[in-house]
Amino acid sequence: MLSDHDYQPCARKSSLKGFLKAFKGKGELQALLQELRETQTQLLQLQPVLKHAVYALPVRYLPLVLCSNPARSGVSYLRWRNLDNNRSGSAALEEILTKPDTSPALRKALLAIERQRQVLNMQLAVVTFMRRRIGQLTDVDLDFSLK
Template sequence: MTPTSEPDTQPGYRALSDADWLAYESCLKGLLKVRELGLLTHHATEAAATLHQIQTLIINRAWRWPLRYLPLMLCRGPARSGADFLRWRNQQNNRSGIPGWQTLVQDSSQPPAVREALLAIEHDRIVFNMQMSVITFILRQIRECSVKIEDARKIAAPISPATK
């Protein structure tokens, strides 16, 4: 299952809906109930892949309108963890776009529809980044626990009944 990707025909930014998050939420079901690390890895990796689809959806919707007409970009920003978070970038100097976003949202000369769209995009960006952070943390924990379990097995191997 993938996030809804039907063409956007309505003007303006269309914020993510419950249907857009449904595929991601279904990947999370049972994630923390699983005790087998291989299965946990599968579920978490599937959830991360679905998040990347949601990320593309947010970027495409934002670029269509209003960002195409503003000096601001919403783009993927890689982190040291390997995750790609959504970042605002200022098109004029390629620096962090948060100050530019704030200026545009507070600019009374911008049409209300543009300011509302920017607020909706920021909401989706914050929620997406939170979800990406959680999944990245879970994947890191799975990797670390896999190493610990393997180390424990190696330590216990000489005393295992199978070797006597």
């Protein structure tokens, strides 16, 4: 499972203070863009940590696996896959969670992994969106001066 320690490299370098300010030029935007690239790389490095955590839990005995699927943005997001039929594992996950014979420990472990998967995917989506938008701004010759 992911811990605060796993996020330390991202948290140390990333700060909303660097984003919520008046940008005085293209150079500042490019610096923020570089910081976002580094943050995205660090977040992507957390994916294998979460995928390997699945094997340490009782989840490893289920026909589910966490895998990375690339999106149109070029970034890979974690998804559940159903090993029985190689389809999306979301339905299988929900079925396992709602079965009355699923142990409370297994249900708790699955919900914890699912929560962390969703949070990590959301963090990647936000950083990817910001990179795309700021990248568009740095590609355009913007004049920030008030003439």
